[in-house]
Amino acid sequence: MQFGLNESQKILKENARQFFAGECPMTHVRQLAESKQPYDPSLWSKMAAQGYTGIIFPEKYDGLGLGTVELILLMEEAGRALLPGPFWSTVALAGAVIDAIASDAQKTRYLARICRGEARSTLALLEATASWDLADAKLVATNGRLTGEKLFVLDADVADFVVVATQSGVFLVEAQAPGLSITPMPALDLTRNFHAVQFHNTPAEKLGDEANLVHALDVATAALVAEMVGGMQRVLDLTVDYAKMRKQFGKPIGTFQAVQHQCADMYLETESSRSAAYYAAWALAHDAPDAATATSIAKMYASDACRAVGNHAIQVHGGNGFAWENDLHLYYRRAKASETMLGDATFHRERIARLVIDCVPSAAGSNDRSSR
């Protein structure tokens, strides 16, 4: 058994860290956030040139053909940099769903464009009920046309096509399709935007059966957890640096145990979230029997941890942590959005209970993301 990264995984992670540090520094993130630009097209092209947009997809669609573990490492570094825009929604969410359920022809048409960096996409799942259970979805698909409303759709304004989950299958809608309207839902996270997406008799192409969504959503969930881990790590680093530098009562505040112990807790929560993200990624990549449970444990743990880490960080920074100029709030905002995305800790505890107390069979066939 070896729960460490192999050489090529270490190189991928290190390269990604350097790439984002060089191409997406915090000044750039801030500039995008404050000018309300959803993403940077030139950065997107550079990411595509690195192969990032096709990291987990087969080479026949111009992807890199790497596994979930590699995706997780890339997402961790993206999270550290607070990468703005539709990377997670395009690759880990919409891309993973298309890869899991669409036909070969559809993958050639859509997934290959994602891999080559030519298209951005997203998944429309949630509705006014705020339920992650697809059984609560009301959006209607009739004769290849969709009518209804999806909410909290990330990055819909820059998507070239939107993947839509309904009770009668998963569909794809082109951005120019008639009857499609997209309205911003301004929210906490300034670096990734929600939208309401309305469909009025909008033509849609069926990609596949909704029953096969579960595994793809778990991959997206694990990727999101990894992104949260990267964010937590950055927030921890900022806080420790600050505790070493900031002086009160004539000494660095990091000398005081009340401060040290908060940093120690941040460290424990960050490392534990990382262990969980890596394990879930490995379990998903190998179809381990506990893959679904592990994914929910990772999301549950990280959802609570990323909030706690952010809370400690602001507290240790004192007044500076409350200031707009400080970068912490940008991470804190993303953390809240990620905490609820694809189910918060309470949602995933119930899913864990279904899997380990009720012993409901996991991913195979049934939509076990239900909260009932």
Add this chain to the structure above:
Amino acid sequence: MDLNLTSEEMQFRGELRSWLTANVPADWAERREDSLESRFEYLRAWQRKLYEGGWAGVSWPKQYGGRGANLMQQVIFWQEMALATAPPMANTLGLGLIGPTIIAFGTESQKTRYLAKILSAEEIWCQGFSEPNAGSDLASLQTEARLDGNFYVVNGQKTWNSYGWIADWCELVVRTDPNLPKHKGLTVLLVDMRSPGISVRPLRQITGESEFAEVSFRDVRVPVENVVGSVNQGWDVAIGTLMHERGTFGAGLQITFRRNMERLIELAGQLRRNGKSAAEDPLIRQKLAQCYAEIEVMRWNQMRAFSRISATGVPGPEGSIQKIFWSELNQRLQQVAQELLGPFGQLAGSSEHSVDKGTWAYGYLRSRGNTIEAGTSEIQRNIIGHFVLGLPRSY
């Protein structure tokens, strides 16, 4: 990253598993109400059996009678012991802490004299570290040893000695030079517990039993050849011992927690809440799922830490979180058990209505010690703050 066992690891596990299946005594759980002494003799016999089977001191080098197991094999050993619900070994401290310390710091004649009898449980060992006024601040200890010819003369008081009431020998930390800074003037001695001037008093703890003892030393004469390591270098030896306390043993603990968890899930199916099975109660489900999840995270943290050590030879930073993680988790788990069991959670094993022979009432109290023994949670957080995150020392 490959989380499957290698074929070598599978082979080791298979061999151990079949030995345990054939040899683990089945009646340990029923000995809860027996006297401490008779329970201890039972454990001594069990360790003797392990020793004869070649399974005592798995981590010890072969030349000292151990099995020379690598780190992953040690992890597997503790996991399999827990899976087989094997009793603990009598000489826990000797095998896990003191033997390895003698191997690392001892002279050849010390190794010859002591190691084999540790493995066979012929001689039981305790540690003389904590004192009434030296707990977390261990280096401030006051028990003194004065050189008198070929002997050290020891005076002072130790407390919280695990197995102190039965031990034959003690790894004792004493102050040999009061004029040096507190970390510099310490020495480790191996002390015969039957020496004149030693008196032992069992220390009754919160659970009502006496796992620990207080030991006082009045003009106890210890031969100079019983010094481990160098005189006044005892802090390094003592810290070396404490490092072993945070070793692979935790892998077995995780299995034990997991078994407790499975039992709680089973009990939830038998108890009722708000007109339905407790296993269907939303709040109980949330709490059980939280514990289940944390026990898994504990396992994954351990897997990462063990992999790091076996790949690089040194513990990674994730190692320092293990003690806080398991000790605080066990306290939460025990509280969830109490909430689930309601009034039954308090019952002692002697009650005919007790659940699992009173283990939950006992576990609830015993778990309070988890965040204190082997380095308090506060000390652990100081270690992370200072040694891992590089924050300035607070003291």
